[in-house]
Amino acid sequence: MNKFVIPLAVFAILLAFLFVGLSLNPREVPSPLVGKAAPAFQLAQLHKPDAAFSHKDMAGKVWLLNVWASWCVACREEHPVLVDLAKANVVPIVGLNYKDKPDEGRAWLKQFGDPYLLSVMDRDGRVGIDFGVYGVPETFLIDKQGVIRFKQIGPVTRDVVNKKILPLVRELEKQS
Amino acid sequence: MRLAALLAAAAVALAAPGFAKDAPPTERDPIEQARSVKLANELRCLVCQNQSIAESNAELAVDLRRQIDEQIGAGKSDREIVDFMVARYGDFVLYRPPLKATTLLLWGGPLLLLAIGTLVGWRVLRGRQAKTDERPLTDEERGEAERLLAAARANREGA
Numbered sequence: 001m002n003k004f005v006i007p008l009a010v011f012a013i014l015l016a017f018l019f020v021g022l023s024l025n026p027r028e029v030p031s032p033l034v035g036k037a038a039p040a041f042q043l044a045q046l047h048k049p050d051a052a053f054s055h056k057d058m059a060g061k062v063w064l065l066n067v068w069a070s071w072c073v074a075c076r077e078e079h080p081v082l083v084d085l086a087k088a089n090v091v092p093i094v095g096l097n098y099k100d101k102p103d104e105g106r107a108w109l110k111q112f113g114d115p116y117l118l119s120v121m122d123r124d125g126r127v128g129i130d131f132g133v134y135g136v137p138e139t140f141l142i143d144k145q146g147v148i149r150f151k152q153i154g155p156v157t158r159d160v161v162n163k164k165i166l167p168l169v170r171e172l173e174k175q176s
Numbered sequence: 177m178r179l180a181a182l183l184a185a186a187a188v189a190l191a192a193p194g195f196a197k198d199a200p201p202t203e204r205d206p207i208e209q210a211r212s213v214k215l216a217n218e219l220r221c222l223v224c225q226n227q228s229i230a231e232s233n234a235e236l237a238v239d240l241r242r243q244i245d246e247q248i249g250a251g252k253s254d255r256e257i258v259d260f261m262v263a264r265y266g267d268f269v270l271y272r273p274p275l276k277a278t279t280l281l282l283w284g285g286p287l288l289l290l291a292i293g294t295l296v297g298w299r300v301l302r303g304r305q306a307k308t309d310e311r312p313l314t315d316e317e318r319g320e321a322e323r324l325l326a327a328a329r330a331n332r333e334g335a
Contacts, residue, residue: 132264134222
């Protein structure tokens with residue numbers, strides 16, 4: 001009896017490790033930027049290339065920055081969710097059109113609907129690097145002080161909107 | 177004579193494209209180039225996670241290599257460039273993560289396993305040794321052994 005206790009315990013521990021390992025997604029790398037000030041940027045707008053947009057324009061607001069591209073397949077998946085979120089009018093969404101051709105970006109929004117307050121063009125991906133973007137789509141929730149409060153890696157789902165984004169938006173709106 | 181001239185002309189004609197294909201001399205300082213490659217080798221590509229950004233051809237890796245080159249060009253130190261990457265992508269981008277509270281198990285794990293293995297091995301060997309401890313035979317055992325040997329001898333002689 002005693003002979004089996006130790007190997008069984010070791011086996012159980014191993015099993016627990018493997019089980020936890022199965023439920024982890026190695027592609028989701030926690031961002032060091034959550035809880036820090038969002039990187040400063042100033043970029044031309046997708047629909048008004050002559051007009052610039054900077055992070056300062058959103059100071060004092062709770063807002064979402066959604067990184068998207070017309071070449072990104074997963075963006076199509078999340079797009080209806082963003083369109084619905086925009087209709088609900090609870091939080092403004094700014095699009096960061098990442099490494100895209102402006103024409104294709106505009107055509108894409110025409111085809112699938114434009115949930116964005118506006119989109120900015122990050123043609124060479126530099127602002128993307130500042131935001132630690134490594135896979136599109138990614139979405140950042142930024143508070144009134146310009147601090148990143150939440151980051152969604154991969155498509156935003158309705159579940160994420162209802163369970164994470166909306167409660168956090170309500171909470172952040174209360175802060176001055 | 178004419179043949180030789182013709183051969184020479186042919187040789188030049190054949191060699192000319194060879195010259196044309198020579199890589200243009202790079203304007204980069206070889207030391208900077210070496211630094212760039214070394215840094216790229218130490219940073220993990222987040223798109224294809226088992227490759228460094230030197231090995232990967234993912235677009236992000238290309239962009240990050242460009243970042244490294246630009247920052248080296250701007251006179252940044254290796255430390256500053258690595259910090260730039262870590263500030264954006266976290267310790268995960270480092271193939272040699274720093275030793276701190278969250279990475280203690282990562283760094284200490286192998287040593288811990290070695291210690292456990294040594295302890296278990298030592299205990300097993302000790303147990304085995306205890307079982308095979310030599311002690312003089314008792315008279316009873318000696319008598320038994322002699323009886324068996326004698327029986328075996330008698331058996332052999334009889335056969």
